[in-house]
Amino acid sequence: MRVFNSVNDTEVVNLIKGGAVGFMQTDTVYGLVCSAKDPQAVKRLYILKDRVHKPGTIIAANIDQLISLGIKRRYLSAVQQFWPNPISIEIPHAIAYLNQDTGRQALRVIKGNRDLLKLLDKVGPLLTSSANQPGEPPANNLYEGQEYFNESIDFYVDSGDLSNQKPSTLIRIIDDSVEILREGAIKVTESGEVVNSESK
Numbered sequence: 001m002r003v004f005n006s007v008n009d010t011e012v013v014n015l016i017k018g019g020a021v022g023f024m025q026t027d028t029v030y031g032l033v034c035s036a037k038d039p040q041a042v043k044r045l046y047i048l049k050d051r052v053h054k055p056g057t058i059i060a061a062n063i064d065q066l067i068s069l070g071i072k073r074r075y076l077s078a079v080q081q082f083w084p085n086p087i088s089i090e091i092p093h094a095i096a097y098l099n100q101d102t103g104r105q106a107l108r109v110i111k112g113n114r115d116l117l118k119l120l121d122k123v124g125p126l127l128t129s130s131a132n133q134p135g136e137p138p139a140n141n142l143y144e145g146q147e148y149f150n151e152s153i154d155f156y157v158d159s160g161d162l163s164n165q166k167p168s169t170l171i172r173i174i175d176d177s178v179e180i181l182r183e184g185a186i187k188v189t190e191s192g193e194v195v196n197s198e199s200k
Contacts, residue, residue, distance in 0.1 A: 001146065002155045007119045015155050016123045021045050023131055023145040024157035026059055027110035028086050028185055029165045030139050031128040032153065036069055039097040042127050046100065048152060049129050055099045056129035057088050057106040057168070061120035066107055069125055070095050076107075079173060082194060084111030086185040090172040098127065108168055130167075138167075 004012050019041040021034045034041035036058050060066050063076045075091045088106040099105040131139040139145040142158040169184035178192045187195040
């Protein structure tokens with residue numbers, strides 16, 4: 001198995017562009033990742049995670065990257081005040097290979113992680129899913145990730161122990177109110193106020 005120390009290693013970039021599935025830190029916790037633009041890589045990631053009708057999250061450097069995938073601008077414009085932030089927002093879209101025919105998916109425009117932003121600029125948006133097997137706790141370090149996936153994935157990027165990191169906050173907008181689906185790295189009120197966001 002191939003282990004790297006930086007998400008911007010040239011080989012990592014080339015692997016993702018070539019359809020690889022890997023283990024690396026997102027802007028929050030470790031996850032399995034692949035190019036969101038590659039239907040075969042996405043299919044493989046979902047098979048590895050045994051996910052059916054439970055789409056992963058798409059992370060991007062900016063809204064334009066999400067639009068380039070085929071997400072409608074009007075849906076993104078309606079929630080852009082929440083980004084960039086560790087806030088994943090369920091948004092409707094019709095890209096079946098990504099949303100597993102559910103008609104919706106969590107999307108996130110990241111902030112703060114410069115190395116990841118550089119990677120996203122090079123490879124485009126990534127599909128991510130938690131780094132675990134069904135029913136098991138997420139991996140917090142390289143060793144735990146290798147215990148779960150061994151050589152079934154193409155690469156690992158070691159970013160140390162992330163036990164103290166929280167996942168993104170997951171929300172859904174219903175009419176004019178916010179439904180909190182998962183409390184995470186940042187607090188969002190039901191009225192849509194981001195409470196403890198750092199200055200942008």
